[in-house]
Amino acid sequence: MRxxxxxxxxxxxxxxxxxxxxxxxxxxxxxxxxxxxxxxGKARExxxxxxxxIAKNLGAQRANEIYFTxxxxxSDNWAxxxxxxxxxxxxxxxxxxxxFEHHAVLHTCEALEKEGFEITYLDVYENxxxxxxxxxxxxxxxxxxxxxxxxxxxxxxxxxxxxxGKICRERGVIFHTDAVQAAGxxxxxxxxxxxxxxxxxxxxxxxxKGCGLLxxxxxxxxxxxxxxxxxxxxxxxxxxxxxxxxxxxAALELALDGMEERNKRLSSLRDRLMDExxxxxxxxxxxxxxxxxxxxxxxxxxxxxxxxxxxxxxxNGISASSGSACTSGxxxxxxxxxxxxxxxxxxxxxxxxxxxxxxxxxxxxVIAAVVPEVVxxxxxxxxLWEDIKKNERKGQ
Amino acid sequence: xxxxxxxxxxxxxxxxxxxxxxxxxIGEVGNSKCGDIMKMYIKVEDNTIADVKFKTFGCGAAIATxxxxxxxxxxxxxxxxxxxxxxxxxxxxxxxxxxxxxCSVLAEEAIKAAVSDYYKKQGVxxxxxxx
Ligand SMILES: Cc1ncc(COP(=O)(O)O)c(C=O)c1O
Ligand SMILES: [Zn+2]
Numbered sequence: 001m002r003x004x005x006x007x008x009x010x011x012x013x014x015x016x017x018x019x020x021x022x023x024x025x026x027x028x029x030x031x032x033x034x035x036x037x038x039x040x041g042k043a044r045e046x047x048x049x050x051x052x053x054i055a056k057n058l059g060a061q062r063a064n065e066i067y068f069t070x071x072x073x074x075s076d077n078w079a080x081x082x083x084x085x086x087x088x089x090x091x092x093x094x095x096x097x098x099x100f101e102h103h104a105v106l107h108t109c110e111a112l113e114k115e116g117f118e119i120t121y122l123d124v125y126e127n128x129x130x131x132x133x134x135x136x137x138x139x140x141x142x143x144x145x146x147x148x149x150x151x152x153x154x155x156x157x158x159x160x161x162x163x164x165g166k167i168c169r170e171r172g173v174i175f176h177t178d179a180v181q182a183a184g185x186x187x188x189x190x191x192x193x194x195x196x197x198x199x200x201x202x203x204x205x206x207x208x209k210g211c212g213l214l215x216x217x218x219x220x221x222x223x224x225x226x227x228x229x230x231x232x233x234x235x236x237x238x239x240x241x242x243x244x245x246x247x248x249x250a251a252l253e254l255a256l257d258g259m260e261e262r263n264k265r266l267s268s269l270r271d272r273l274m275d276e277x278x279x280x281x282x283x284x285x286x287x288x289x290x291x292x293x294x295x296x297x298x299x300x301x302x303x304x305x306x307x308x309x310x311x312x313x314x315x316n317g318i319s320a321s322s323g324s325a326c327t328s329g330x331x332x333x334x335x336x337x338x339x340x341x342x343x344x345x346x347x348x349x350x351x352x353x354x355x356x357x358x359x360x361x362x363x364x365x366v367i368a369a370v371v372p373e374v375v376x377x378x379x380x381x382x383x384l385w386e387d388i389k390k391n392e393r394k395g396q
Numbered sequence: 397x398x399x400x401x402x403x404x405x406x407x408x409x410x411x412x413x414x415x416x417x418x419x420x421x422i423g424e425v426g427n428s429k430c431g432d433i434m435k436m437y438i439k440v441e442d443n444t445i446a447d448v449k450f451k452t453f454g455c456g457a458a459i460a461t462x463x464x465x466x467x468x469x470x471x472x473x474x475x476x477x478x479x480x481x482x483x484x485x486x487x488x489x490x491x492x493x494x495x496x497x498x499c500s501v502l503a504e505e506a507i508k509a510a511v512s513d514y515y516k517k518q519g520v521x522x523x524x525x526x527x
Contacts, residue, residue, distance in 0.1 A: 311404075315408060
């Protein structure tokens with residue numbers, strides 16, 4: 001059976017090119033970058049070089065604005081808690097974010113709410129896009145931070161980050177964006193786009209798991225999250241994950257190389273598949289079709305439940321994901337799908353496919369053939385579908 | 397989260413899927429808001445479940461427990477069918493992941509609902525028997 005991995009927003013396969021660059025730092029160059037002998041110095045050199053190159057690739061002015069972390073979750077936690085706690089000392093305790101952020105942001109905000117911070121959760125409307133004017137309207141005298149994700153991890157919608165950044169800069173408010181899903185698919189430039197803090201992780205771009213970064217613009221007040229040794233200029237303790245950092249740098253470099261070409265190909269695959277699957281009755285695309293990651297398809301099929309859809313796709317060699325309650329282990333379906341206004345019963349029947357440069361035309365053909373069959377099979381055994389059809393007949 | 401081989405088997409090849417025309421009892425439990433609905437049809441002869449069919453909207457665990465539950469009550473007396481617990485269904489499936497236990501109660505409830513419906517149709521108050 002043909003195996004089709006279509007869950008690249010969950011994680012990606014490590015690129016052999018990236019692995020090759022990492023290997024020496026897992027074998028010969030094992031020294032601690034903080035040590036003074038040569039094998040430590042070599043590791044330090046590699047680390048510094050990676051930092052330089054990443055800064056350049058993100059449009060940062062200085063390499064020392066890049067801080068390496070254990071990944072997206074840590075970066076989000078650090079950015080939000082770090083800035084919130086620093087700004088609290090200046091009497092600013094209001095944070096603006098959106099309703100459909102990743103849990104690394106939302107749960108961090110909820111934790112801060114318990115500490116007495118006030119959070120405004122911006123609407124994302126039916127198309128899954130934050131309106132810059134809503135950000136402008138929400139900013140107050142005591143606003144400490146605005147945090148809006150660059151691209152949503154479930155429905156792939158790309159937010160108007162440069163516009164939001166501009167507003168925040170004009171109003172003197174610190175702006176953080178979680179670019180975990182956008183990096184490698186969108187041209188990011190922290191200078192031009194007025195971004196003060198940016199989270200990224202390597203494993204979504206064919207890099208290793210457990211390594212990411214936080215960009216912190218010079219002068220942005222931020223408290224330390226991980227206390228300990230003096231690594232990362234005393235702001236993030238812990239012996240550096242040297243091989244991971246090398247992998248992060250290599251992965252970003254690789255993703256940016258030929259990005260426009262790759263995006264063009266991926267978005268045409270994406271659009272073809274969406275059009276094909278929309279032929280299924282009572283199906284819908286979730287999130288704006290234009291302002292969307294080139295590799296993301298997210299759809300709902302009424303009358304079926306997402307997890308059973310995924311299991312049947314898996315039986316057909318296709319790995320996908322869903323925002324149904326039963327896949328999250330909670331009673332509620334995905335907060336993202338609820339935030340764009342889907343009723344519970346429709347949100348339960350969602351499917352996310354996320355592609356990579358390895359995805360081929362043939363993969364799309366297979367998916368376009370298998371999904372309608374599986375949906376039909378599940379609808380045939382669904383009492384909910386039976387009710388939907390009954391009501392349709394009544395309505396006529 | 398990993399399902400046992402039995403769960404996967406019952407999910408991939410669910411037994412007794414469908415409807416029974418002129419069923420003696422029909423029970424529907426769950427709701428679309430929480431994500432699982434099960435509808436069970438029974439045919440009763442001599443106080444025995446002569447035939448049973450189901451339709452389920454739900455996750456892998458919901459479909460597999462529906463399938464297993466129908467297998468377990470087919471040919472049993474109504475009294476025996478009413479004794480079937482979700483725990484017994486889970487055991488017959490070699491267990492469910494902890495987050496999925498709540499999906500397995502539907503099958504037990506669906507049997508009770510179908511039997512209640514059967515008694516009602518017979519003019520018997522199901523409250524006394526089914527509870
Ligand atoms: C938007 C977003 N933010 C943060 C994270 C967390 O990143 P990590 O897995 O590196 O902690 C993810 C990954 O699931 C994500 O998609
Ligand atoms: Zn379930």
